[in-house]
Amino acid sequence: MVEHSAFAGAQAVTATQGGTTVRAIEPLSVVSVTAWRGQEAALADAVRATFGLDLPQAGRWTAHAGLTAIWAGPGHWWLQRGGRSALMQELAALGDHAGLIDISDARAVLRLRGPLARDILLGLLPLDLHPSVFTPGQVASTIAAHMTVQVRQLDDKPTFDLSCLRSYAGSLWRALELASAGPPRLSALSA
Amino acid sequence: MRIPCPHCGERGNDEFFYLGAAGLTRPAADAQPEAWHDYVYLRDNPAGKHSELWQHAHGCRRWLVVTRDTRTHAVFSAVDATP
Numbered sequence A: 001m002v003e004h005s006a007f008a009g010a011q012a013v014t015a016t017q018g019g020t021t022v023r024a025i026e027p028l029s030v031v032s033v034t035a036w037r038g039q040e041a042a043l044a045d046a047v048r049a050t051f052g053l054d055l056p057q058a059g060r061w062t063a064h065a066g067l068t069a070i071w072a073g074p075g076h077w078w079l080q081r082g083g084r085s086a087l088m089q090e091l092a093a094l095g096d097h098a099g100l101i102d103i104s105d106a107r108a109v110l111r112l113r114g115p116l117a118r119d120i121l122l123g124l125l126p127l128d129l130h131p132s133v134f135t136p137g138q139v140a141s142t143i144a145a146h147m148t149v150q151v152r153q154l155d156d157k158p159t160f161d162l163s164c165l166r167s168y169a170g171s172l173w174r175a176l177e178l179a180s181a182g183p184p185r186l187s188a189l190s191a
Numbered sequence B: 001m002r003i004p005c006p007h008c009g010e011r012g013n014d015e016f017f018y019l020g021a022a023g024l025t026r027p028a029a030d031a032q033p034e035a036w037h038d039y040v041y042l043r044d045n046p047a048g049k050h051s052e053l054w055q056h057a058h059g060c061r062r063w064l065v066v067t068r069d070t071r072t073h074a075v076f077s078a079v080d081a082t083p
């Protein structure tokens, strides 16, 4: 099978402005994990026992040994690994406690990193991203130019991962381009 | 209008889908047509406190019952529609 970039239509898969870069994170393996009713604690125990990973609380994400768990709603998480992996088989035992759906091919992820990353996102997302409010370890699902987008802060550089439906990848890229063209906001205010 | 999602925190209402009045009681299957007409078509239109169904469609995807003042958009409460 030949892998095609979800962002193949974009002018470049990597772009840089003021030391801030955006690049596609692909391929990824992503599985949606939804606890059966009353099985949340058993699911959390199974994930901890099998993968040494604590399922995150609301609005947060956790990672251990290359496996990332992202909160996606009450009783609902995405488990994610970089690259193409047999993640469904790896997680199969969790099927006793949760519904598992392979959504790897349904998602596209852009990673925005550098000093202007927060300023660019301020022009795109209706969220308070001030460092006193939104910090590494947090995740939020919101809208960007009418698209549902999951935004996750990885570190203080700052680095953010934006995940959208794969068919919106080109639109998200364009929306980021437009947001990047706007004036820096937060850093100008705090300077 | 901003809605305090119990799972995601306060968000703009454009992250939500609106359904309509909460707490409608579905008539029995053999109820009179008048009862079904009332259930399907007739709504109160209060100027003031009103409970409605909103789905946090772009967020956690939960259905919420949001109680707000229709005159001011002040939100009194937002709770899960189902436990």
Ligand SMILES: [Zn+2]
Pocket: B005, B006, B007, B008, B009, B056, B059, B060, B061, B062
């Ligand atoms: Zn929510």
